[in-house]
Amino acid sequence: MPPLLEIRDLRTYYPIRRGVLARTVGAVRAVDGVSLAVEAGEAVGLVGESGCGKTTLARTILRLETPHSGEIRLDGVDVATLRGAALKAYRRAVQVVFQDPFASLNPRHTVLDLVTEGMLAHGLATPANRREAAARLLDDVGLSADLLDRYPHAFSGGQRQRIAIARALALGPRLLICDEAVSALDLSVRAQILNLLADLREKHGLAYLFITHDLGVVQHLADRIVVMRRGVVVESGPAEQVMARPAHPYTRELLAAAATPFH
Amino acid sequence: MPPLLEIDDLRVGFATDAGEIRAVDGVSLALQRGEVLGLVGESGCGKSALALAVPRLLPMPPARIEAAAIRLDGVDLATLSDHGRRGLRGRRIGVIFQEPMTALSPLHRIGDQLVEAIRLHRRLPRREARGEALDWLARVGIADPVQRLRAWPHELSGGMQQRVMIAMALVHDPDLIIADEPTTALDVTTQAQVLELMRRLRRGNSGLLLITHDMGVIAVMATRVAVMYAGQIVETAPSRELFARPGHPYTQALLAALPSAATRGRRLQAIPGQVPSPLAWPTGCRFRDRCSRAMPRCAAPPPLYTWGDGHEVRCFLAEMPGGAGDARGASRPPAEAPGSNEPSPAAAAPPG
Numbered sequence: 001m002p003p004l005l006e007i008r009d010l011r012t013y014y015p016i017r018r019g020v021l022a023r024t025v026g027a028v029r030a031v032d033g034v035s036l037a038v039e040a041g042e043a044v045g046l047v048g049e050s051g052c053g054k055t056t057l058a059r060t061i062l063r064l065e066t067p068h069s070g071e072i073r074l075d076g077v078d079v080a081t082l083r084g085a086a087l088k089a090y091r092r093a094v095q096v097v098f099q100d101p102f103a104s105l106n107p108r109h110t111v112l113d114l115v116t117e118g119m120l121a122h123g124l125a126t127p128a129n130r131r132e133a134a135a136r137l138l139d140d141v142g143l144s145a146d147l148l149d150r151y152p153h154a155f156s157g158g159q160r161q162r163i164a165i166a167r168a169l170a171l172g173p174r175l176l177i178c179d180e181a182v183s184a185l186d187l188s189v190r191a192q193i194l195n196l197l198a199d200l201r202e203k204h205g206l207a208y209l210f211i212t213h214d215l216g217v218v219q220h221l222a223d224r225i226v227v228m229r230r231g232v233v234v235e236s237g238p239a240e241q242v243m244a245r246p247a248h249p250y251t252r253e254l255l256a257a258a259a260t261p262f263h
Numbered sequence: 264m265p266p267l268l269e270i271d272d273l274r275v276g277f278a279t280d281a282g283e284i285r286a287v288d289g290v291s292l293a294l295q296r297g298e299v300l301g302l303v304g305e306s307g308c309g310k311s312a313l314a315l316a317v318p319r320l321l322p323m324p325p326a327r328i329e330a331a332a333i334r335l336d337g338v339d340l341a342t343l344s345d346h347g348r349r350g351l352r353g354r355r356i357g358v359i360f361q362e363p364m365t366a367l368s369p370l371h372r373i374g375d376q377l378v379e380a381i382r383l384h385r386r387l388p389r390r391e392a393r394g395e396a397l398d399w400l401a402r403v404g405i406a407d408p409v410q411r412l413r414a415w416p417h418e419l420s421g422g423m424q425q426r427v428m429i430a431m432a433l434v435h436d437p438d439l440i441i442a443d444e445p446t447t448a449l450d451v452t453t454q455a456q457v458l459e460l461m462r463r464l465r466r467g468n469s470g471l472l473l474i475t476h477d478m479g480v481i482a483v484m485a486t487r488v489a490v491m492y493a494g495q496i497v498e499t500a501p502s503r504e505l506f507a508r509p510g511h512p513y514t515q516a517l518l519a520a521l522p523s524a525a526t527r528g529r530r531l532q533a534i535p536g537q538v539p540s541p542l543a544w545p546t547g548c549r550f551r552d553r554c555s556r557a558m559p560r561c562a563a564p565p566p567l568y569t570w571g572d573g574h575e576v577r578c579f580l581a582e583m584p585g586g587a588g589d590a591r592g593a594s595r596p597p598a599e600a601p602g603s604n605e606p607s608p609a610a611a612a613p614p615g
């Protein structure tokens with residue numbers, strides 16, 4: 001059986017433009033030949049320094065960037081060939097939670113709007129039953145339905161992240177991409193959200209692509225670890241193996257730098 | 264000998280539309296020469312306000328700083344003139360910020376800024392100062408220092424900017440270095456390099472006040488730790504002692520909540536609820552509504568109890584022999600010296 005998500009030799013370049021005519025004079029090879037796979041229900045941790053191409057990779061998988069070359073396959077089907085309903089289904093299947101999702105969202109939308117926006121667009125809820133659907137989702141992420149009519153600015157970081165997760169779950173995804181989703185959270189709240197993500201994985205059989213620079217998080221939850229550096233994957237393997245016997249010097253450096261208080 | 268830095272009952276408030284924020288609410292602490300004191304706590308607990316109140320780098324207003332005393336080598340900074348106090352900054356107190364661009368000017372080349380910093384407190388010919396600036400760039404591990412002297416700040420990566428700022432803070436070989444989240448904005452590997460640099464370049468008998476929310480950074484750097492919660496210090500201890508025998512339920516919970524290889528396949532012990540709002544700190548123990556061991560008496564504010572050698576805990580459990588066991592359930596023998604369970608003098612001022 002093909003993996004849930006498979007990426008083959010993916011390349012995403014950003015053009016560098018110069019001069020008044022903005023002529024393209026070169027390219028930043030943000031993602032430069034990445035291959036990886038996520039099995040159904042699996043948690044893959046993608047680690048690497050900022051600027052190594054992690055977020056570009058996520059954006060390319062989400063089809064927010066067009067790859068220069070390479071393939072993205074869901075259940076073995078090349079995403080580039082998808083049109084119409086099949087493309088819509090792909091967009092539902094792969095959802096994302098960013099570091100601060102509310103930074104880019106309309107502050108005049110209530111939680112109800114935010115959580116059900118996608119459902120309405122995809123025909124998964126109607127104006128008549130969306131309140132009920134939203135209440136169920138909030139319950140899923142440990143928030144009270146009383147909050148449905150509030151605006152995002154009234155929430156703490158942890159609550160916002162729960163709302164963002166509810167918003168992603170609304171479309172019934174099979175893969176959740178978490179791009180530094182807990183990095184901005186307070187230590188005490190980070191643990192709450194990590195536990196929530198573990199619960200949701202159990203409950204919905206979700207797969208995760210967990211993008212982070214925090215090795216502690218990856219060591220805690222990943223089944224497999226993929227290490228990225230300067231646009232390429234330098235090492236990947238079962239988490240236990242990568243942690244116990246890192247093969248690449250860069251992985252060793254990362255592990256050594258991730259000092260924990262409990263030596 | 265007096266401690267290098269002694270803060271006595273510091274209060275920092277910020278005037279806001281919604282009312283006064285009591286960001287720092289009665290903090291006393293001492294930093295000895297040669298010591299690295301790590302100040303940890305979650306966002307908004309008042310770490311930066313505390314640290315920046317010492318060199319008076321807070322904007323006033325909205326900030327209001329009050330303290331019984333802030334002493335450097337026994338000299339109360341309040342008795343100094345503005346001029347005298349300004350002279351301390353840079354020369355005797357070096358400050359490193361989280362965001363290098365708060366300290367670097369985008370309008371001047373790296374070299375000029377370093378030369379300026381050097382000449383601020385020393386009458387040196389420009390050329391000599393330039394030579395020194397060059398040495399510093401090399402010392403903080405910047406490749407091609409001659410070239411880099413002419414660089415603009417934005418041409419440097421975050422890690423390199425941070426190195427330049429460290430150089431700026433250290434050019435006068437200060438007695439006290441205050442570093443506010445110096446590596447939070449950096450990648451893990453760069454972070455390790457910058458920490459190593461700070462450790463190596465610091466004169467052995469200077470003192471470092473290192474602010475962070477990262478327990479990993481504390482573990483690598485600090486000789487002593489102060490844990491802050493809701494504007495107050497809730498625990499101080501030698502760093503090893505803190506990790507081995509955390510005394511305050513908040514410290515215990517924070518350590519238990521850290522994801523790591525050791526927590527694989529298990530649920531993390533999350534702390535329920537949220538960090539309280541500084542506009543209205545909870546009455547009594549400020550951790551009460553999140554504490555799994557709260558008791559009726561916690562409705563009153565607990566003082567700081569001495570709980571061992573150099574170990575202080577702001578929790579009523581510390582008063583009961585063996586009461587404040589660690590998170591794993593082991594209990595600690597009663598404090599050694601009889602009477603050491605009395606509230607320490609530092610706690611004499613009631614919080615709030």
Ligand SMILES: Nc1ncnc2c1ncn2[C@@H]1O[C@H](COP(=O)(O)OP(=O)(O)OP(=O)(O)O)[C@@H](O)[C@H]1O
Pocket residue numbers: 277278279284286304305306307308309310311312313322325326476541
């Ligand atoms: N200039 C200011 N005006 C108003 N309020 C402020 C100002 N600076 C800080 N505060 C408030 O004072 C409180 C303490 O802030 P402080 O910056 O000391 O926290 P911190 O512990 O350093 O947090 P972080 O980990 O996020 O840096 C916060 O509630 C903050 O919003």
Ligand code: SF4
Pocket residue numbers: 511512513548549550551552554555556557558561565577578579580
């Ligand atoms: S004083 Fe009471 S509420 Fe506060 S930390 Fe100790 S046991 Fe918990």
Ligand SMILES: [Mg+2]
Pocket residue numbers: 310311312443444
């Ligand atoms: Mg701060």
